[in-house]
Amino acid sequence: MTTGAAAPSLAALAAAYRDGATTPTAVTEGCLGRIDRLDGRIGAYLAITRDAALADARASEQRWRDGRPLGPLDGAPIALKDVLCTRGVPTTCASRILERFVPPYDATVVARLRAAGAVILGKTNLDEFAMGSSTEHSAFHPTRNPWDLQRVPGGSSGGSAAAVAGGLALAALGTDTGGSIRQPAAFCGVVGLKPTYGRVSRYGLIAFASSLDQVGPLAVDVRDAALLLEVIAGHDPRDATSVAAPVPDYTAALGDDVRGLRVGVPDEYFIEGLDPEIEAAVRDAIAVLRDRGAAVERLSLPTTGHGLATYYVIAPAEASSNLARYDGVRYGLRVEGRDLIDMVSRTRAAGFGPEVKRRIMLGTYALSAGYYEAYYGQAQKVRTLVRQELDAALARVDVIAAPTTPGVAFEHGAKADPLAMYLNDVFTIPASISGLPAISVPCGFSGSGLPIGLQLIARALDEPTLLRAAHAYERATPWHARRPALG
Amino acid sequence: MSAPAGAWEVVIGLEVHAQLRTRSKMFCRCSTAFGAPPNSQTCPVCLGLPGVLPVVNRRAVEYAVRTALALGGRVNARCRFARKHYYYPDMPKNFQISQYEEPLAEDAALEIDGPDGAPRRIGIQRLHLEEDVGKLVHEGTLETAAASLVDYNRSGVPLMETVTRPDLRSPEEAAAWLRAFRAVLLYLGVCDGNMEEGSLRCDANVSLRRAGTDPLGTKVEIKNLNSFRNVQRALEFEVRRQAQALDAGERLVQETRLWDADRAATRSMRSKEFAHDYRYFPEPDLPPLDLDPAWLAAIRGDLPELPRARRQRFVEQYGLPAYDADLLTQSRALAEYYETAVRAHANPKALSNWIMSELLRELPGDDEAALARCPVPPAHLAALVRLIDEATISGKIAKDVLVTMLRTGEPPTLIVEREGLVQVADAGALAVLVDEAIAANPRAVEDFRRGKAAAAKALVGAVMKASRGKANPAIVDRLVQEKLSRG
Amino acid sequence: MIERQDVEHVARLARLAMDEVELERMRQELAGILAYVDRLRQVDTAGVEPTSHAVPLVNVMRDDEVAPGLAPEAALGNAPDRRDGMFRVPRILEDG
């Protein structure tokens, strides 16, 4: 393989390592070379751990040479969203308040990747504290969409999605709270999977909204997403919300057969405001599934429409609590003041960006005396209704198919109004607040050459069915193989 | 008691925080040991580092359940943790994981003796689990300190908060209740009760109302009551202060006051512009507890006899005066000690006397550890009393023997034999000593003949002295009487 | 409608220093978002249980076992200010 070309899939990589066609060092150097050449324009990374990556690659190379690789991910260069704690490597959440924070521990998912032999290339950019849908709200720099540098890569895992799309990493981990893996995956033309809440440990994932956050893979194809999920999924005694159920063999669940699969298409996801090019691409994708033997039926999910408002109460409320710890006392930024309260208030004012402050304010208000029931309490009840409705639908069908986003990647600065930005998440939020697994796979391109994502949602812990459907679709279509022309 | 001036009725409720005797902290595996160097017993979890998650310590739950069941409380079928928000640098997350709407247990009670000796049932409104905060050290006093230092060793130590109903009617009664509550915790083995080390901390709510009226007066909260004495003194001060104010026609403000033991006064903490707004909401990182009835039943089945029940039994079973029973049941270890001794030698009252007058002079009866370390095991004390009862040694000699026992840990028989302390009961040998005493004390003989019966005592004393205490005093007394009356 | 003093109160609760201009901008933005979110009030949720957790787990507990934590040097590694092995903070005035 030449070091200049976009990288292969993880699955192909393992075969090449086994055959000696290439080596972890060569592939890692290839990624680092592309980062050197291209990341100045894309801005996918906040930090590149070059020396550690090369050392890890050499160790992996030795294991492959000895015929004792740690698994299919051994030697795979992977990028991590900078909300995942890495021991000894700054973890910033793209926020000034954590600019100099160096965790003394690894997140469980990071430890699992390391144990599987993965080579960690660096930490990717995001909207500050994962609050946003464009990766414009990073305190350090925005990330650009590899398909069109004038446009956003989506968010908040925009750095991870852009890195994978641009070949600056073979795969990446992101986090999804209201769509933050799926939406940037759709914008960047890659596969993004949000696992069932509780499927993957959150220990070491810097919390945005605890009851919603979930770590998941961004990859060039469905098989790679399955490979990564298999490594990071599973019970973690450090996370009381992690599920103890055994981890299935996700790659074995792939295949291209969807005969008998029941696919539900909800009317409410094809509404006014949906880009007609997206509607057409998604309806074509559903037709592909039908042609391959799936039974497609219409669904109605009327409560889904309340998802966005529900989310914009619950997520900020939990965020206001989770972000209370950034006070300049134990770590992170400190701005001196007259006394303690003054120090804390100035530190937080200087350390958080406008979107984070907005959400902290909104969440604090929603939890404050006299408003709790009307906002947080009511939102948690509506959440129950949204989930019940999705559960009922998924009792009839195996997966729900819908667009991932209402529009394609927009231009930088186009969504200055916070509410307009929030509307981006309207299709991804229902699965988030219900804790259900969902995936976005490339399903076409707009006339302007921008990727479009098909979203599939499955029952809790039924990632095997989700992956099977996504994989079958991917096998029948060419979209995932397209790469942006970056030179 | 220190009755308030006029016709005011005192209404007191206590809020007690007890540190549970677990090995590890409430939500992480750091040690709870007291007295370690600053910040040497911390981890990412109890430092509130970004990305960490709590996991509940089962033993802390078990201890709280044990306490609740022992006090006749209702353990809630379902309970959950909640976040309580306020900013303070000793609290690493700026929220405390506590319980709010669904506490572990409610509606318990603890009986104490009322002023007239009749039992008074003091209601316990709720009992819940929470985490402790760190320790603040001020550089100077709180008011003058330019800075403060924080040690997080204590952060995350499990606390059980117990809130009484406002059923207490005097400062004395409040102190008595706290003593009784502490004894229960010690009996249950759930708390070491050490108030100096902060294992047991008490806040009080006090208000006055016109005797016979229902509505409660303005409530004042007093903090920092770190000993029984301070509880009583602070409440006495506060009752006086409030009574004087009310007598003078002033209005009291609802406020929090701090007890200053050095100045023997309460003083207002900075007055609050607005009430605290803790913004409680269910802790999303901790699934609810839905405690297994079988587990609760097992804990219930394992409950020890509580102090009051044991006291009652001591009176009935051993014929002890209430005073003795009260002292002997002050701790489970002491009561255990006593009963073991009685089983070894059935002279309940004599053993009670020896424990109360001799043993408790050497060690505190509520100090379980000290009792466990006591060099005189109950079997040895029982053997000592048996030696007296069998007239092998006199009570006076026994006291000397006990001194040696406490020093060496040896059994009394060994000491008595080695030191030749066996009582002289041989009338022939004693008669010689009596004759010598009569010969040496003509004055006493003269007095006796003139009708001063007490003079015989001086002669008995002389014989006891000559025998170095080994003479059997009853026999000596009989011999003296005989010889003197024979004239 | 969210008022200026509400915004001020919330900013104080959240420990966010804001000047007049920021407070007013924040008021407008919050008002816009709240106006959207207020649609939730119309949803009939009588008898509906709130969802706090997306997974139906209960009784997740761990054994009471001690494990080594961080060395004090590591615990204090990120401290903005420290002294005598402790985290140092400016003087504390009770509540504000």
Ligand SMILES: [Mg+2]
């Ligand atoms: Mg408390």
Ligand SMILES: [Zn+2]
């Ligand atoms: Zn800890």
